[in-house]
Amino acid sequence: MNLHDLFAIPRLRTPSKSALEFRTGPSAAPRTYSYEALFAAAERLAAGLQARGLQKGERVAFFAGNSPQYVIAWLAVVRFGAVMVPMNTRYRRSELEHILGDCTPRFIITDASLLPLLVDAAAGAAHDWLPKSVDKILLTEALHEIEMESAALHLPIVDGDDLAVIMYTSGTTGPSKGAMLTHNMLLATVTALLAAWDWQPSDRLLLVLPLFHVHGLVVGLHCALAAGATTLLRQAFDAHFTTIELLTGSATCFFAVPTIYVRLLDALAARSRAEIKALSAMRLFCSGSAPLAPETFEAFRVCTGHTILERYGMTETGMNLSNPYAGPRVAGSVGLPLPGVSARVVRARDDATGREDVDMGEVGELLIAGANVFAGYWNAPEKSANAFETDGAGRHWFRTGDLARQDPESGYFSLLGRMHDLIISGGFNIYPREIEELLVRYPGIRDAAVVGVADGVWGEHPEAWIVCTEIPNTNDLDAWCRAHMASFKAPHAFHVVDGLPRNAMGKVLKHLLR
Numbered sequence: 051m052n053l054h055d056l057f058a059i060p061r062l063r064t065p066s067k068s069a070l071e072f073r074t075g076p077s078a079a080p081r082t083y084s085y086e087a088l089f090a091a092a093e094r095l096a097a098g099l100q101a102r103g104l105q106k107g108e109r110v111a112f113f114a115g116n117s118p119q120y121v122i123a124w125l126a127v128v129r130f131g132a133v134m135v136p137m138n139t140r141y142r143r144s145e146l147e148h149i150l151g152d153c154t155p156r157f158i159i160t161d162a163s164l165l166p167l168l169v170d171a172a173a174g175a176a177h178d179w180l181p182k183s184v185d186k187i188l189l190t191e192a193l194h195e196i197e198m199e200s201a202a203l204h205l206p207i208v209d210g211d212d213l214a215v216i217m218y219t220s221g222t223t224g225p226s227k228g229a230m231l232t233h234n235m236l237l238a239t240v241t242a243l244l245a246a247w248d249w250q251p252s253d254r255l256l257l258v259l260p261l262f263h264v265h266g267l268v269v270g271l272h273c274a275l276a277a278g279a280t281t282l283l284r285q286a287f288d289a290h291f292t293t294i295e296l297l298t299g300s301a302t303c304f305f306a307v308p309t310i311y312v313r314l315l316d317a318l319a320a321r322s323r324a325e326i327k328a329l330s331a332m333r334l335f336c337s338g339s340a341p342l343a344p345e346t347f348e349a350f351r352v353c354t355g356h357t358i359l360e361r362y363g364m365t366e367t368g369m370n371l372s373n374p375y376a377g378p379r380v381a382g383s384v385g386l387p388l389p390g391v392s393a394r395v396v397r398a399r400d401d402a403t404g405r406e407d408v409d410m411g412e413v414g415e416l417l418i419a420g421a422n423v424f425a426g427y428w429n430a431p432e433k434s435a436n437a438f439e440t441d442g443a444g445r446h447w448f449r450t451g452d453l454a455r456q457d458p459e460s461g462y463f464s465l466l467g468r469m470h471d472l473i474i475s476g477g478f479n480i481y482p483r484e485i486e487e488l489l490v491r492y493p494g495i496r497d498a499a500v501v502g503v504a505d506g507v508w509g510e511h512p513e514a515w516i517v518c519t520e521i522p523n524t525n526d527l528d529a530w531c532r533a534h535m536a537s538f539k540a541p542h543a544f545h546v547v548d549g550l551p552r553n554a555m556g557k558v559l560k561h562l563l564r
């Protein structure tokens with residue numbers, strides 16, 4: 051079975067039902083696509099891409115913002131077994147060069163506004179750092195013309211073990227790695243969530259999350275399509291626009307990262323009780339991708355009467371644990387394993403011969419197994435092997451790197467942090483090493499350490515400690531960082547120090563900097 055087999059069911063049962071409604075602002079008219087129109091467009095585009103030489107197994111990088119064209123292109127690519135590689139639109143040269151060089155895509159799909167980041171306008175050609183594999187750069191704005199060519203689609207067999215997506219994730223070591231996600235793996239998360247969250251065809255999901263992450267693409271779009279529901283797709287989150295939309299009562303479900311809930315609470319504070327009452331049409335507010343502060347959970351409940359359902363997932367695993375849809379949702383907890391998911395909490399054995407389960411209530415590393423777990427990292431067999439632990443029965447468990455504890459009475463899991471120094475800011479991963487490597491390339495900086503600092507809105511933000519031979523102008527340094535990598539990675543502060551505290555092995559003692 052592949053993803054299209056699942057999406058084919060609502061297409062056959064409710065062809066004229068609205069699958070996707072896209073609006074760019076509160077007063078803009080929606081662009082609406084029925085199930086039939088959406089999938090027919092994807093099929094025509096698939097034929098056009100095939101006619102341009104794209105084949106099953108070849109990669110197509112997506113560097114574009116949310117739009118109906120993005121959805122159609124994704125459904126087209128996956129239709130005949132080509133592989134999507136979504137990229138964060140805030141990425142700049144250093145991230146793009148790494149990802150594109152690693153996945154060697156045949157095509158890149160991008161928006162006209164982002165094209166200058168890939169193509170040198172003066173030379174009229176792709177930047178010289180783009181890999182030679184790139185045969186075509188297609189604009190989302192021009193995909194409709196390809197759709198209209200009505201080429202014939204030749205469908206190869208696409209089965210569950212075929213790759214659907216390679217999603218790059220800032221791992222805990224080294225540069226970002228491409229998690230290989232098969233159709234089966236994505237199907238496992240979708241079918242688990244359809245059951246666990248009681249998805250209905252009558253649902254209307256307000257989707258403001260980017261489609262370049264699992265949260266927006268799989269938890270949001272895929273579930274809504276598989277349920278035969280309607281996705282109200284937006285370009286991005288905008289506190290003012292989203293508040294208006296939620297208060298008009300047109301949605302039933304809303305998924306977000308904690309930063310979005312913090313901002314929504316600010317926006318709702320200016321609204322009257324009577325206006326907020328309109329939220330009673332909502333049936334589900336979910337949070338994930340980063341820890342939801344119990345204060346935010348509670349403030350949202352008091353303000354809206356809704357109890358946020360917090361769940362836990364990863365790019366490598368899709369969704370793992372969730373508070374119950376029917377049953378107590380506990381602040382600071384991520385609930386119980388989803389259908390088909392197994393979870394263990396382990397620690398290293400004293401004799402260093404592997405890992406063993408901790409007692410209930412104790413803290414250890416969370417391991418996950420199930421059909422939702424990924425197939426390994428692209429081009430990295432060693433990193434893939436290290437990501438798993440095999441138990442006595444030969445079952446492979448994915449090492450999440452997250453510290454967890456299971457409550458002895460309720461069995462609910464709580465997360466207590468990460469084993470490695472990954473920073474999660476507003477739901478985006480930031481790997482300190484990447485920033486440190488960039489900083490020491492700046493004239494006058496000899497050494498650098500980057501640490502995540504608690505932040506009321508973003509959850510965490512990066513700050514840098516730098517050792518300098520010449521003290522830099524902070525504004526220039528900040529601008530330089532933003533020119534070289536995504537701006538959300540730019541340190542919020544630069545602390546100039548004489549030296550970094552290191553242990554005997556030379557490792558920086560980051561807890562001392564914190």
Ligand code: MCA
Pocket residue numbers: 140258259260263264265266286287307309310338339340362363364365368475476477478508536537538539
């Ligand atoms: C934007 N900025 C940020 C972030 N986003 N800074 C820190 N952290 C961020 N996450 C900065 C920009 O760099 C820019 O800075 C300024 O904010 C304004 O940018 P803008 O694009 O207007 O920001 P925004 O639209 O307000 O974005 C905030 C956001 C966004 C809506 C919270 O970050 C977002 O959509 N986050 C969700 C990410 C997500 O879906 N993660 C799921 C991955 P300057 O002006 O200085 O240049 S995890 C996952 O998928 C797993 C499976 C899971 O469990 O879900």
Ligand code: AMP
Pocket residue numbers: 219220337338339340341342360361362363364365366384450452465468474479
């Ligand atoms: P990513 O690599 O972008 O898929 O992010 C996955 C990481 O996000 C996980 O390993 C967790 O550290 C974190 N995460 C996701 N959901 C939650 C949650 N509900 N609470 C705390 N951390 C979370």
